[in-house]
Amino acid sequence: MSMDIKQIQDLIKFVAKSGVNEVSIEEQDFKITIKTNQEPTYVTASIPTVAPAPLPTAAPVAPVAEPVVPAAAAPTANEEANxxxxxxxxxxxxxxxxxxxxxxxxxxxxxxxxxxxxxxxxxxxxxxxxxxxxxxxxxxxxxxxxxxxxxxxxxxxxxxx
CATH class of the missing domain: 2.40.50.100 (RNA polymerase II/Efflux pump adaptor protein, barrel-sandwich hybrid domain)
Incomplete structure (x- = not known):
């Protein structure tokens, strides 16, 4: 038995949602190990690591195609403090x-x-x-x-x- 790419993607989503750190499946003809870290894993994850503290509230919902969003979000962060x-x-x-x-x-x-x-x-x-x-x-x-x-x-x- 081997897994197709859809089954692997579903397994990755399941592991990410479940909150476990690592899942290994070993069969006769294949082996798969999925490891996660417990940090949020977004496509925009590089933005929160270098941004000021208030910015991550806006970063996860920012569309990936708009690199202007982090700069535009900074003024609203001050308003959001209240x-x-x-x-x-x-x-x-x-x-x-x-x-x-x-x-x-x-x-x-x-x-x-x-x-x-x-x-x-x-x-x-x-x-x-x-x-x-x-x-x-x-x-x-x-x-x-x-x-x-x-x-x-x-x-x-x-x-x-």
Missing amino acids: FITIKSPMIGTFYRSPGPDKPVFVNVGDEITPGKVLCIIEAMKLFNEIESEVSGKIVKILVNDAQPVEYDQPLFLVDPR
């Missing part, structure tokens, strides 16, 4: 709504209170509702729907009221 950042409590896949044909939990401009469901993070086929711990207004949603997220990755910016 906002509360709601971060992901786990590794998984971010969903804005409870289902494909259901309305989103929150939009930019929505008022939130503690206990309000903001999103779902799916990890290992478990759907975890993420509730707000703060009151305020959603200023920015930092992650796209169905995008993988890392532990402690910023998800929302909230203007506290």
Whole structure:
């Protein structure tokens, strides 16, 4: 039995989502080892390592094709200092709504209170509702729907009221 490229890509995605450091599979005619580090692995990962501390909140959602984004994001970082950042409590896949044909939990401009469901993070086929711990207004949603997220990755910016 050998794995095709699709199976290998699926396995890599699974390992990245699961949070394990290393997976090895050995069969008679092949061997595959997938190692991950626990740092977020984005195509734009070189930007956060050299950027000032506030910038990584904007970097993961920046399109790869726009190298101008880090410079443009710097002035907004100062404005964002007054906002509360709601971060992901786990590794998984971010969903804005409870289902494909259901309305989103929150939009930019929505008022939130503690206990309000903001999103779902799916990890290992478990759907975890993420509730707000703060009151305020959603200023920015930092992650796209169905995008993988890392532990402690910023998800929302909230203007506290």
